[in-house]
Amino acid sequence: MTTYIIRRLLLLPLIILGVTLIVFSMSQLLGPLKLLSTYVDPNTYAKMSERDIQILMKQYGLTDPFPVRYGKWVKNLLKGDLGWSVVGKEPVLDALIHRFPYTIELALYALFPIIGVGIWLGVTAAVHHNSFIDQFIRIFALIGWSLPDFVWAILVLLIFYIGLGWFPPGNLSIWANQIVKSASFKNYTHLLTIDALLNGRIDIFWDALRHIIGPVIAISWLWWANLLRITRSSMLEVLRKDYVRTARSKGLPEKVVINKHARKNALIPVVTTAGQMVIGLLTGVVIVEMVFVRTGLGSFAATAAQQLDYASIMGVLLFTSLLLIIGNLIIDISYAIIDPRIRLG
Amino acid sequence: MSEEFKRTLKRFFTNPSALIGVTILIFFIIIAIFAPWIAPPKIPVNKNLEKARNLLENYSEENKYLIINELKNFWDDTYFFAEDDYIELSNLMETIAKFHNKEVSSNELKAHIKELTDYYILNITYYEKFDEETNKVIKNLKKEYNKIEKKYKESVISLNLINELEKIDGEEFVKQAIKVVSRFDKNFHEAIGFNPYIMPNVTTTRTPIPPSKEHPFGIVNQKDIFYGVIWGTRTAFEIGLVVVAISTVIGLFIGSVAAYFGGWLEEVLMRITDIFMSIPFMLAAMVLTTILGLGIKNMMIALIVFGWMVTARLIRGNILQAKNEQYVMAAKALGVSDFFIIVKHILPNTIFPVLINATMRIGSMVITAAALSFLGLGAPQGYADWGSILSYSRDWIIGGTNPTQYWFTILYPGIAMILFVIGWNLLGDALRDVFDPRMRH
């Protein structure tokens, strides 16, 4: 066990290095001229002369050989300098740091309904195995699993914003945004809802919440489907186990059997899925953020890709990869601690 | 074995989700196969041939020469230079032959080529590249000669056909003339190489137009949604099957090599797998597509590059288990070659979970591809693809005054997409239930 953890930790730098190499090589497929165009305003680029191009290419070091550029890039990485973000109009690291809290907040708010409802649905389905409820939940899962997120997100926006006017797109209303940006508003955590409460602004809290609910609904279905499938099958398996049967044969009420014996054991694999879900929410809410026009890592990545802003693209990829690596490490290690029976390797 | 196989089949076909899934998929397969008939593409026609055909429909004696005239015009527009070119190139071939026999200097040959490029019979590059790559140029010239020879022969046949027509009258003429026109039509179509996947513009206004008789699903961004949905089925199959197939093969290869040989090779391969798995899939695919340049092909490459790792891990785990089974041990003891053992003994026994996984991935792969197109990072503009049609609808749905009036822009492609994915997921579910009850978790 300890050796497992040590091994994982030792491999960590290697994997991170591998990721930087992949990310950097991808960006370098673009060639110097395209790389240059991310530094210059598009309309201005159209008006540039040959000489301007030469000067700028030199200034930005685009003509150096690959290893030199990679070395420079890694050196800058270690200093926290990921380059200039054209889309963000600020250094890439700042752009990431400014946008990440929005994504964290969305993930946090999505987490509780997804886990709560997902597990509840899964357990319900398992307990009523093969009944009407089970079938219904399975169909619900199937649709959620098959529904493209962008179609569902547009529908949510259509229904809850345009139809009912409840959950507008964006991060905050304009009036609220102005207060949040003013000097009197203290940013403790950079999570809007929590900061609003800490500042005693219930109105802003509500406003921020209103902007989060729509995306949360749009994200939830897929993850409900995911989670309830896992919970259901794991629960079904546990229910067949000897100790549950023994408990039942002892005449314990069904509720006690499920709550005390079955559910606890069934939830072990669910923990992994939930962990992966957190990582997934932090690294992959591109579509929902785009449709709901939310500031965040996902929309940042998509806009950067649309404009071929390669510094930002590399930054986001690297950042999210780090999240993924560390997140998985934590999940695996904690899983190994919870359930030492699993095969390590 | 066959008894068991029968039982499995029975189990499969009594499984309701399998039935529904297979039905949906068959439905889509039929649509994909019959797309050219369900939503016929507007293949461009030659004006002369079209006129000839119209005249033939209302045939009367006095039309005969009009028809022949149209055919001759077509011939003129297609084969006017064929004979000249053939003669000129035959001469050139002679010069080349003489050149090989050292009867003609390379400068003379070059001058001869120049003559032909001046008349646009040959491309100027033959002249420009002559000094650098003489042999290659001569080889290409021979190819050029063959092409022109073929064209010349075709022109003679065509001309004969027209001349024959002049000699006959009445019913017989109409019969033969229709044959000739279809033949020319075919030649013409071959010559232009039409791409039906590009959705044509059917209106001049940009605002979406609701469903009507000619356009049963309505029009968005000047494109007929029905056409897009039908041909998009092919695109969806293409993306789903090709990406999953190739990435599965890559994964199988890497995973089985790693598992079977073990040691440092396994270590290296699995660490590479780890590294690739450490980059979030959606973002990675998005980034690689934009960097390679937009388009279906590049998007598929990106999805493959970041889509093989699950298979590799899965097969490795399964092989590690199988490696210790008796029959493998026995084969090894008998000195059977490694490759043979993998292909013959291990893969067949470990591949089912991989196939089931692949089936289930097709649906999500199509969704990812559509999401990329939706963001404007996948299929090119105007390509028949569900994701792109849905991206057109976005601005109208969210941006219009009365968004509900544009319901059709999202409904049809959306339903097609959902059904397609549900079909694959049901099939995957059923396969899992039937073949491998252990894999329930």
Place this chain on the structure above:
Amino acid sequence: MKKFVFILLVGLLSVFAFSQVKNPDMIFDATLSEPDTLDPHHAYDTASGEVIFNVYDNLIAYDGGSMTDFIPMLSTVVPSVENGYLRDDGTTYVFPIRKGVKFHNGNDLTPEDVEYTFERGILYDPAAGPMWMLIEPIFGAFTVRDLVEEYVGASWDKIFDSKMNPTSKEYETALVNFYYDVIDPAIEVVGDEVHIHLVRPYAPFLNIICNGGGWGAIIDKEYSIQIGLWDGKAEGWWKYHGWTKEQSPLFDHAMGTGPYKLVEWDHAQQRIVLERFDGYWKGPAAIKTVVIQGIDEWSTRRAMLEKGDADIIAAPVQYLDVLKSMQGVTVIEGLPTVQITSLGFNWEIKPESPYIGSGQLDGNGIPTDFFEDENVRLGFAYAFDYEGMIDEILNGLGIHVPTALPEGFLGFDASLPKYTLDLEKAENYFRRAYRGRLWQQGFKMDVLYNIGNEERRVAAEILRDNLAKINPKFQVEVRGVQWPTYLDARENMILPVYIIGWLADFPDPHNFIFTYYHSQGDYGHYYGTKFVEFATLPRPEFGGKSLNKMIEDASLETDPYKREQMYVDIQKFVIDYALTLPLYQPLAIRVHRDWLKGYVYNPIWPGDYYYLYSK
């Protein structure tokens, strides 16, 4: 009694109307783009220009919406020959500097500030910046590097090492002298006046330095030196030359004399906040706060306008009907712009281009010199539906122009022949091309557009459909690529044709005619060396002058009447040879809430001038 009711009613209505105005002390402008840099000597895009426009003042300003009439601003006089402030045969401009003008930090405006501003801008001259506009009339070259190379007599890379230090003592001395001999004498302070000396008379000079062009904005010397701009000394000026935009301290700082102060530029929110400068010399602006925010999603912008949260939004033409049906919103259609959208031909495509198929005239591609053939160009010219594009796609918001010179410019002549959709004419030209072989073989090529620009996509598709109508063997594939890819392809000369727009730098025909038709122009440069041959060939149409020479001469002509005639002659020539296809001159739409008062439109302005507005 009736009167009383009436007054009551009016009163109620006005109260009602007043209560309707949201955020009466703020203007929210929802735009599409965000500034590139706020350094006035680096910014070249309209989004940056708009901010600089409101924060800084220039020496002179346009009179309202006029592009030709000027009013004094920081200079108390608009120089002209009549008033004696334009001297030495039009080569010396004299600007008496206004007194009592304060910068936002309280500093007084002095003539030294003006001198410093111009000299700093010229010495700074960053790559891809706007400073060529001033360097050209004052010194007769395009960049300060050219000037230095000419003065020192060595190439720039030889004078400086990679760290921008002079490689030798002699060079260093020469560089210092360069400032004293070349730069300093061109702009001088004489008492309360600033004198600017041009190398030769140049008609558009006042247009260039006029308010609206950031490159003519006046900055505060003391503040600038304090934050790390050029220290005003001849020694070491080169250390302040040609930074990248992020290196300039003025990148996100601003200190002008203009009606608004820059409060913040929030990159994450793409937001600029401006606040009224109470000490503005003309009197403070009516509106206290201006927020300019880049909001990429159209739907959000629309919703904000609808709810009154945004006062002004950037609106794509395609949603015109939606906008017109909105309550409380003013939509002004058909505002003239100083832009042309055109289709240019590459006469010499690089053979490795992936967009020309086989690269041969075999029906599967186009030869590399395809567009050198006049018949091909003319065939294309008559295969585009200009009127249809404007009426159906642009909702009528476009002008069908004869050449790449917008309406409203000197030399524009609506009576010149225009290309129209005429498939028969096009067929005739195509049948003539390549001795009839083109017609038989057909061709295949790609037309690219930059993704997101729907008008260009549709234009390319119209061309594609019409060519296929003429001969189904004429096959064009329309392809969308990202802007960087597009520019990369153009730079590498692999684009067969390119659809692109040009936005005027200043309102003078030279800015268009030179750009498009001179073989060294920004666009003409991309037609290939075969076009250079064409443009330098003496022409009977110009009495033996070449096209290039004719364009150069027209820019120097001082008699406006003669000059106009020369531009008309040039245009006749380029129409005959179909050098570029002017697809359309776009007309703009303007959308703001009814309660926004005082809107003035000037096509050459980079954006809104908020000082004029009230709510």
